[in-house]
Amino acid sequence: MDRTAYFNDLMARTEELFYHELSDCAAWKTEFIGVDFIQAQDIQGETPAEVIEDCIGKIAAAGLIEEASYSIGGENILLYLKVKGCLHISKEAKLMKSGIKPYNCPIINMILDQLIEKLNFETTYVADLEVDTDAGMCTIKSAIFETPEKIGNVCDWSDECRLIDENNTWKTISC
Amino acid sequence: MQDILDVISSRKSIRRYLPDPVPDEMIDKILEAARWAPTGENYQPWRFIVIKDQETRNKIGDLSKIGSGKRMTAWYCMGTMQKRFEKIQDPEKRAEVLRFMYSGEVSEFCKQAPVIIAVIGDLKIGSVDVPYDLCAATENILLEAHSLGLGACWVHGPVAATRDAIKFKEILGIPTGMNEYKVICYIAIGWPKEKRKHPRPKYPLEDLVYWEKFGNKERP
Numbered sequence: 443m444d445r446t447a448y449f450n451d452l453m454a455r456t457e458e459l460f461y462h463e464l465s466d467c468a469a470w471k472t473e474f475i476g477v478d479f480i481q482a483q484d485i486q487g488e489t490p491a492e493v494i495e496d497c498i499g500k501i502a503a504a505g506l507i508e509e510a511s512y513s514i515g516g517e518n519i520l521l522y523l524k525v526k527g528c529l530h531i532s533k534e535a536k537l538m539k540s541g542i543k544p545y546n547c548p549i550i551n552m553i554l555d556q557l558i559e560k561l562n563f564e565t566t567y568v569a570d571l572e573v574d575t576d577a578g579m580c581t582i583k584s585a586i587f588e589t590p591e592k593i594g595n596v597c598d599w600s601d602e603c604r605l606i607d608e609n610n611t612w613k614t615i616s617c
Numbered sequence: 618m619q620d621i622l623d624v625i626s627s628r629k630s631i632r633r634y635l636p637d638p639v640p641d642e643m644i645d646k647i648l649e650a651a652r653w654a655p656t657g658e659n660y661q662p663w664r665f666i667v668i669k670d671q672e673t674r675n676k677i678g679d680l681s682k683i684g685s686g687k688r689m690t691a692w693y694c695m696g697t698m699q700k701r702f703e704k705i706q707d708p709e710k711r712a713e714v715l716r717f718m719y720s721g722e723v724s725e726f727c728k729q730a731p732v733i734i735a736v737i738g739d740l741k742i743g744s745v746d747v748p749y750d751l752c753a754a755t756e757n758i759l760l761e762a763h764s765l766g767l768g769a770c771w772v773h774g775p776v777a778a779t780r781d782a783i784k785f786k787e788i789l790g791i792p793t794g795m796n797e798y799k800v801i802c803y804i805a806i807g808w809p810k811e812k813r814k815h816p817r818p819k820y821p822l823e824d825l826v827y828w829e830k831f832g833n834k835e836r837p
Contacts, residue, residue, distance in 0.1 A: 470777045470778040471777075471778070471779050474779055474780075516694060558780075564683065565683055565687045565781075569691035569692070583695070585687055585690055585691040585694070590679070590682075593682075593690050593719075593720065594716070594719050594721065596690055596693045598694065599694040599696075600696065
């Protein structure tokens with residue numbers, strides 16, 4: 443029996459029902475999904491980069507993903523993340539098949555949780571989650587706010603992401 | 618019996634208030650209206666917290682500002698906020714409206730409302746219907762406030778995200794366990810400062826109503 447497929451099927455059904463109840467607001471409710479794992483990992487770090495890298499390293503070491511690349515841009519508010527080989531991708535594929543855009547990524551939930559828990563970030567928000575099931579890759583754009591004053595610092599994230607891609611300012615961590 | 622449609626159709630959300638206090642008798646009438654909302658099995662799972670204290674309102678206002686501001690900052694950076702306001706022709710006015718939104722200031726108004734009523738539900742009482750019963754009570758609050766000449770606004774966003782809802786509960790001393798109380802919204806209430814213009818246009822009924830079966834617009 444494929445236990446991963448079994449558990450992803452359970453999650454997909456739950457998220458489908460949850461979306462049916464709350465539509466796009468469902469995404470606002472799921473920020474704790476996944477945090478139990480990361481909170482048990484004793485993540486270390488004094489800076490966002492250190493915390494993010496320790497999170498990705500421990501997530502990859504546990505076999506939840508193959509690797510992840512991240513870059514921080516946009517006035518230090520944009521956390522741009524690419525996750526490869528995630529254990530949960532079949533959950534996302536199943537949701538997409540039922541016409542629902544994936545909205546709950548446990549991996550980004552873990553990282554954002556640790557920015558809040560370990561670095562006392564004021565708040566975070568997952569702005570976009572794109573899943574490419576063929577490539578086995580998820581691309582996530584999140585807003586991370588170290589202090590309340592950071593809210594309202596705006597710029598064009600499509601430009602920011604293009605520059606990150608062009609200049610290859612990615613940092614990749616794998617197991 | 619008086620037709621309530623005039624009250625319903627003339628109500629609009631009011632976000633700017635005079636500093637004048639709202640008399641206790643009016644607050645009591647508003648709460649009484651809430652109490653009479655429909656509720657499955659007559660469970661009445663709603664509980665209401667009336668907040669007048671300025672310091673508490675400031676905390677809720679700050680939480681609301683951050684809650685809206687984080688999302689709208691991200692939406693602006695993603696380019697979706699701009700589309701929402703592209704109908705505003707004047708670029709300076711559009712920019713100011715957008716700044717007002719993504720700064721989160723749009724949701725700070727409860728600091729100026731003399732009264733806030735938090736609507737929470739006891740999940741151990743009639744849990745099947747909690748969100749629906751609470752929304753019915755909220756609508757009654759809005760209509761009664763409006764019928765008394767007050768202005769009010771239903772605010773859900775700041776308590777919609779799980780972490781924010783926990784912070785909201787902590788401000789008001791509500792038990793934070795996920796199995797205890799659900800915060801559905803708060804309502805800011807006060808004497809309207811803004812001119813009571815007619816509510817925003819609504820879709821015509823023919824766009825909204827089907828007859829007998831989904832999709833059938835032909836009235837039999």
